[in-house]
Amino acid sequence: MKQNLPSILISLLLAMGAWIFITLSGDFYITSKIPVVYSNLPPNLIVDHSLPREIEVKLKGQGWKFISFHFNSDKKFTIPVSKDSINSGVYLANLLDENSWLSSDFGIIDIQPPYLSIKTEKVEITQRNVVPELALQFEQGFGLADKIKVLPASVRVRGSAKIVSEIRQIKTVKTTLNGLKEKMVFEVNLEGIKGVEIYPQKVTLEIDVQKIADREIEGVKITVLDKPEGREVVLVPDEVTVVIRGGIERIGLIKPDEVKALLNYNEMIRDSSGTTVPNIVLPDNVSFVDVKPARIRYIIKQY
Numbered sequence: 001m002k003q004n005l006p007s008i009l010i011s012l013l014l015a016m017g018a019w020i021f022i023t024l025s026g027d028f029y030i031t032s033k034i035p036v037v038y039s040n041l042p043p044n045l046i047v048d049h050s051l052p053r054e055i056e057v058k059l060k061g062q063g064w065k066f067i068s069f070h071f072n073s074d075k076k077f078t079i080p081v082s083k084d085s086i087n088s089g090v091y092l093a094n095l096l097d098e099n100s101w102l103s104s105d106f107g108i109i110d111i112q113p114p115y116l117s118i119k120t121e122k123v124e125i126t127q128r129n130v131v132p133e134l135a136l137q138f139e140q141g142f143g144l145a146d147k148i149k150v151l152p153a154s155v156r157v158r159g160s161a162k163i164v165s166e167i168r169q170i171k172t173v174k175t176t177l178n179g180l181k182e183k184m185v186f187e188v189n190l191e192g193i194k195g196v197e198i199y200p201q202k203v204t205l206e207i208d209v210q211k212i213a214d215r216e217i218e219g220v221k222i223t224v225l226d227k228p229e230g231r232e233v234v235l236v237p238d239e240v241t242v243v244i245r246g247g248i249e250r251i252g253l254i255k256p257d258e259v260k261a262l263l264n265y266n267e268m269i270r271d272s273s274g275t276t277v278p279n280i281v282l283p284d285n286v287s288f289v290d291v292k293p294a295r296i297r298y299i300i301k302q303y
Helices: 005-024 063-070 097-103 161-165 248-252 265-269
Strands: 027-039 045-047 054-062 077-080 107-112 120-131 134-138 142-144 149-151 154-160 175-180 184-189 196-199 202-207 209-225 231-236 239-247 260-264 279-281 287-292 296-302
Touching (some): 027 063, 045 154, 077 097, 120 161, 134 142, 134 202, 142 239, 209 231, 231 265, 239 248, 265 296
Parallel strands (some): 209 260
Antiparallel strands (some): 054 107, 142 209, 154 196, 260 279
16 A cells, blocks of 8 residues: 555646646636726826726636736726817727737626726826824833934825825824834835825834933023013023933933023013023923022113
């Protein structure tokens, strides 16, 4: 029995191959959705966004043909847009010569929709900024050290003037990142919009993740805003120490003149206490922790 096992296996394989060949040589029927391409359009026109971007076709053919059809990623049904068809229509069954790749291999049993009313709109091409859609979760003690960089920051948008005018920004596909503790650079797809071409369809995001730390910035000069002529404001002290928090590399590069301590003259004269709290303005992606001293004494002199 063991000696005959190879012969038995070969016989089974040959029999199975013959059965598959005979079966796939017969006729099959399938219904498939095929993407539509509208051709011959002048550069300043685009088909109305309500027209279908795919059609449903019922086909008859040999099984072998359907196998290659299934794996054909380039299959498209071309609909030429002529002067005669604009603002009128076309029967798709009359377009089989333009789609000989389909009609030469299969019998066309049915096409849905059978008829299309061709309408066109003026095309608009513009740039729109990209907005990252991210859900970020950091390792303990880490955080975002700088603004997320998007490359390119804007993308080309092409479509009907009506649709494009309503688009304010292009979003990335929502992406969740967990356990972040170091800088990341990666590509992400953009969300598609029906009836609109977006190029490129991917952008690169750069996320600067650093260890979060605190730093004291000493010698920050206080500035009084809206001080009228003929008035002198004496501050005690006239500078403060500001405690900030952020990425350890980011806050290490910050200079005292990048941190602002502001007082508003009009608010000071409405306050009879003689002390006030400075408003601290920080660079992006840096958070405020404390200011020392917390209150500033002042004297207003007239001359």
